[in-house]
Amino acid sequence: MTNHIAFLGTGSMNEAIMAGLLAAGFPKSDVTATVRRGERAAELAQRYGVTAMATAEDDDVNAQAVRGASVVVLGVKPVGIADVAREIASALRPDAIVVSVAAAVSIAQLEKALPAGQPVVRTMPNTPARLGHGVVSVSGGTNASRDHVERVVKLFKSVGLVVEVPEDQVEAVGALSGSGPAYVFYLAEAMAKAGESLGLDPYLALKLARETVVGAAHMLAEPGADPVALRRAVTSPKGTTERAIAVFEERGLPAIIADGARAAAERSREITRELD
Ligand SMILES: NC(=O)C1=CN([C@@H]2O[C@H](COP(=O)(O)OP(=O)(O)OC[C@H]3O[C@@H](n4cnc5c(N)ncnc54)[C@H](OP(=O)(O)O)[C@@H]3O)[C@@H](O)[C@H]2O)C=CC1
Numbered sequence: 001m002t003n004h005i006a007f008l009g010t011g012s013m014n015e016a017i018m019a020g021l022l023a024a025g026f027p028k029s030d031v032t033a034t035v036r037r038g039e040r041a042a043e044l045a046q047r048y049g050v051t052a053m054a055t056a057e058d059d060d061v062n063a064q065a066v067r068g069a070s071v072v073v074l075g076v077k078p079v080g081i082a083d084v085a086r087e088i089a090s091a092l093r094p095d096a097i098v099v100s101v102a103a104a105v106s107i108a109q110l111e112k113a114l115p116a117g118q119p120v121v122r123t124m125p126n127t128p129a130r131l132g133h134g135v136v137s138v139s140g141g142t143n144a145s146r147d148h149v150e151r152v153v154k155l156f157k158s159v160g161l162v163v164e165v166p167e168d169q170v171e172a173v174g175a176l177s178g179s180g181p182a183y184v185f186y187l188a189e190a191m192a193k194a195g196e197s198l199g200l201d202p203y204l205a206l207k208l209a210r211e212t213v214v215g216a217a218h219m220l221a222e223p224g225a226d227p228v229a230l231r232r233a234v235t236s237p238k239g240t241t242e243r244a245i246a247v248f249e250e251r252g253l254p255a256i257i258a259d260g261a262r263a264a265a266e267r268s269r270e271i272t273r274e275l276d
């Protein structure tokens with residue numbers, strides 16, 4: 001059981017990480033997942049072949065899942081994390097690394113709910129982890145040694161890019177890459193609506209918007225890609241794109257995006273205060 005991972009709270013985020021790890025070759029027999037509802041547990045067991053258990057069917061499943069696990073990934077909503085941490089405290093191996101993917105839950109808040117000395121690593125992942133294209137930040141807690149942090153880095157590298165940041169930068173990372181996939185999907189939605197407003201059939205507009213975002217993302221993924229240079233290559237002098245970008249600039253789109261990200265980071269700090 002030395003390499004066993006327990007995912008507690010396997011919703012959108014933890015499922016994406018678990019799916020990414022399994023796709024990268026992590027053995028399904030070394031994974032246990034917990035959720036609240038029985039039907040969700042059955043869905044995860046069927047989809048991935050992992051052991052999945054529901055608190056609605058047995059209120060001890062979180063403790064059972066962590067017994068013997070060397071890594072425990074907490075993926076419930078921020079408000080439920082401390083309760084789950086207290087629930088598993090006596091079942092945790094003293095050397096198990098407790099990894100949190102929760103926005104807004106500080107390392108100090110988590111450490112307070114866990115046994116003294118338990119290694120904690122706070123992360124901020126994003127859902128493209130499911131495809132091995134995630135971005136994950138890691139920040140080690142008070143009892144996390146270099147080796148603990150490195151082990152988490154190694155694990156998450158199989159689902160995407162890993163960056164190590166001091167904890168005071170996690171809000172910013174969350175506001176950029178944690179929430180970021182939603183910003184891109186929102187842009188795709190808006191582009192599809194724009195196509196419709198220009199007279200395209202809704203289905204065709206959505207198809208064009210999706211493929212455009214996917215194609216542009218592939219170009220951004222090329223080594224050394226620079227968004228400014230890529231944008232300029234599309235923008236012919238006195239052409240059509242230039243006119244569109246001029247409207248975006250005039251209406252302050254970059255400032256709107258910066259304000260949105262600032263609001264996300266501030267909401268994270270607000271939740272942290274609410275949890276105290
Ligand atoms: N979604 C994202 O893109 C990102 C999310 N995060 C963080 O990930 C965490 C989860 O978010 P997200 O995945 O979106 O939320 P979801 O609601 O999709 O997932 C939460 C999961 O927790 C389960 N759950 C609730 N209570 C318990 C419990 N006591 N024991 C075990 N399982 C429980 C739920 O079960 P059931 O399904 O049966 O209700 C559900 O599967 C949050 O803390 C969030 O801040 C971080 C970065 C990005």
Ligand SMILES: O=C(O)[C@@H]1CCC=N1
Nearest residue numbers: 102103174178179180
């Ligand atoms: O919206 C949220 O609170 C979570 C954290 C980052 C992305 N989703």
